[in-house]
Every structure is written in structure tokens, then in C-alpha cells.
Amino acid sequence: MELIRQVNKASIASGGQLLAEGNLVAFPTETVYGLGANAKDGRAVAKIFAAKNRPIFNPLIIHLSDQGEAYKHAVLNSSAKALADAFWPGPLTLVLPRHPRCEISSLASAGLDTVALRVPASAAARQLITAARKPIAAPSANLSGRLSPTRAQHVANQLKKQVSLILDGGSCDIGLESTVVDVSTNIPVILRPGGLTSEAIAQVIGRKLLHNTGSNTEIKSPGMLVNHYAPSLALRINAQKPRPGEVFLGFGKDAVNADLNLSPTGDLLEAAANLFAYLHRLDSMPAKGIAVMPIPTETIGWAINDRLERAACR
Numbered sequence: 001m002e003l004i005r006q007v008n009k010a011s012i013a014s015g016g017q018l019l020a021e022g023n024l025v026a027f028p029t030e031t032v033y034g035l036g037a038n039a040k041d042g043r044a045v046a047k048i049f050a051a052k053n054r055p056i057f058n059p060l061i062i063h064l065s066d067q068g069e070a071y072k073h074a075v076l077n078s079s080a081k082a083l084a085d086a087f088w089p090g091p092l093t094l095v096l097p098r099h100p101r102c103e104i105s106s107l108a109s110a111g112l113d114t115v116a117l118r119v120p121a122s123a124a125a126r127q128l129i130t131a132a133r134k135p136i137a138a139p140s141a142n143l144s145g146r147l148s149p150t151r152a153q154h155v156a157n158q159l160k161k162q163v164s165l166i167l168d169g170g171s172c173d174i175g176l177e178s179t180v181v182d183v184s185t186n187i188p189v190i191l192r193p194g195g196l197t198s199e200a201i202a203q204v205i206g207r208k209l210l211h212n213t214g215s216n217t218e219i220k221s222p223g224m225l226v227n228h229y230a231p232s233l234a235l236r237i238n239a240q241k242p243r244p245g246e247v248f249l250g251f252g253k254d255a256v257n258a259d260l261n262l263s264p265t266g267d268l269l270e271a272a273a274n275l276f277a278y279l280h281r282l283d284s285m286p287a288k289g290i291a292v293m294p295i296p297t298e299t300i301g302w303a304i305n306d307r308l309e310r311a312a313c314r
């Protein structure tokens with residue numbers, strides 16, 4: 001059977017069955033492509049860590065077909081409920097206390113007493129989860145530390161030997177991972193900036209959000225490793241122009257001699273959607289490095305800069 005299959009009724013049904021039988025299936029979401037496994041099956045979850053070469057202290061996000069499922073696995077306080085009501089399905093992950101009868105594999109949450117849940121907006125993703133009849137653990141479908149995938153082909157380039165099926169739903173609308181918010185305590189904290197802005201979240205909970213960017217980030221969200229999302233080429237950020245041998249990733253109307261422009265009109269949402277795909281393209285060019293123009297830090301620009309800073313750190 002073909003490794004990459006277009007999203008349709010038949011491919012979703014096969015994907016659901018493969019997942020239920022303990023295999024890995026890559027699938028599109030509105031943020032990035034996920035590498036899915038049945039979250040209740042410890043052996044299947046272990047395959048994710050092996051395939052990605054992911055450190056086992058880095059917990060996974062559990063994907064659900066609808067909000068009602070969340071109450072089986074976790075305890076939601078009033079902030080958690082308000083955020084779920086406002087933003088699910090969508091690019092928001094909630095870190096919550098595990099329900100006493102939670103059946104999610106403890107490996108999936110790296111032995112923590114919390115569990116990270118998300119209901120993706122992508123219809124294909126939710127149909128797949130429904131077909132599997134299981135909660136689906138899914139990190140981004142890339143090798144650990146490398147660029148995230150926003151196209152089916154990106155997944156195939158890194159993980160074709162490790163997955164049973166890649167569902168192709170075209171390019172991801174948002175292009176950046178979900179925003180991870182810890183609501184397991186009284187004061188919500190953003191652990192990872194992402195597709196949903198902190199302004200939108202603050203509006204719903206009626207207060208400014210704390211950002212966990214300090215030294216305790218590693219403990220709270222072990223996945224926020226400083227060096228992450230990295231292309232193979234060296235990456236230099238906040239560059240006004242390229243140095244000899246560098247390819248140049250621009251932003252906005254001033255980027256006249258850029259090799260690629262994240263958004264010629266300076267639209268941050270467009271830039272987010274293009275970010276990983278353009279880095280994949282530049283990374284395959286015969287160059288010494290990638291230079292990236294400054295990107296404004298407002299709204300989703302904060303998450304774009306977060307990814308670029310980690311990609312540049314080596």
C-alpha cells in the first residue's frame with residue numbers, strides 16, 4: 001500500500017484501524033503534522049519515542065475528537081473549562097491534572113501527574129481520532145530537535161521508515177504548534193507560545209498570562225529544550241542582510257534580495273504558515289547558513305520568534 005495517501009473516507013478508515021492496532025500514523029492538523037499512536041497503549045506510545053529519537057522525559061500531547069472526551073482523562077477547573085469552551089477545537093493544548101481513572105499511558109505524559117490535551121480544529125484529524133476510537137498521542141512528526149513538518153512530504157523525508165501511513169491533507173493552515181497552557185494550578189501559565197495568541201487567552205480568563213520562559217521551564221515543560229526546531233544549516237536571526245554563503249529569509253516589503261519572503265506584505269499569520277516550509281526549502285540549498293530578517297514580536301510573532309531562537313541555538 002502507498003505510504004502517503006490523500007485524506008478521504010477510505011484512508012481515514014485505514015488510519016483509524018492501524019492506530020487501534022498499535023501502529024504509528026502521521027496526520028495533518030491545523031498546526032503541524034502529528035505522529036500519532038493510541039495513547040492508552042504503552043507499546044504504541046513507546047514507538048513514537050523510538051521513531052523520533054525523543055527523550056522519554058519529554059511528554060506528549062493527547063489529541064481528542066471532542067471536548068467531552070477530556071473529562072474522562074483529566075480534571076478541568078473553571079479556567080480550563082472557559083479556555084476549552086472558547087478555543088476547542090483549535091490550536092490550544094491544556095496541561096491538566098490527570099483524572100483518577102485516566103487510562104492514558106504514563107509514558108505518554110512522561111510519568112507526570114498531569115496530562116496535556118488538545119482537540120484539533122482539522123476535520124481530518126478529528127475524523128481519524130473518531131475512526132480509531134482512541135485518544136491519540138501525537139508529537140510533531142519530525143525527528144527530535146529538527147524542523148516541524150507542515151506538509152506530508154516533510155514527514156516522509158524524516159520518518160518514512162518509521163510510520164505505517166502518512167495521511168496527506170495538504171499544507172497546514174497555521175504552520176506553528178499549538179499554544180501550551182498549564183491550567184493544572186490556580187494561575188494559568190503559558191508553557192509554549194504557539195498558534196493561539198496570549199492576548200486571545202488573556203481575554204477569556206480576564207487576566208494577563210504568566211509566561212514560563214525562565215529557568216524552571218525545563219521542569220514544567222520538559223519539551224521546551226533550548227535547542228529545538230533546528231534545520232541542518234546554521235541559523236542566524238535578526239539579520240539585516242545575508243553574509244557570504246548564507247541564504248536569506250526575508251519578511252515584509254523591505255526584503256528585496258531575500259531568497260524567500262515569509263510575507264511580502266508583512267502579515268504575521270502568513271509568515272507563521274510559511275515558516276517551517278520555507279526553512280525546509282532553504283535547508284536543502286547548497287549554502288553555509290540561513291540568515292533570517294527580524295520578525296515583529298506582537299501576536300503570533302512571539303511564537304515565530306520563539307521557534308527561530310531555539311532553531312538558532314546550537
Ligand code: TXA
Nearest residue numbers: 031034059060114116139140177178220221222223224
Ligand atoms: O500543535 C501541536 O501541538 C502539535 C500537533 C501535532 O498537535 N504537537 C506538538 O507536540 O507540537 P510536541 O510533542 O512537539 O510538543 C508537545 C509540547 C512539549 O513542549 C511538551 O513538553 C509539552 O507539550 N507537554 C506535553 N505534556 C505536558 C505536560 N504534562 N506538562 C507540561 N508540558 C507538557
Ligand code: MG
Nearest residue numbers: 139140148177
Ligand atoms: Mg515538536
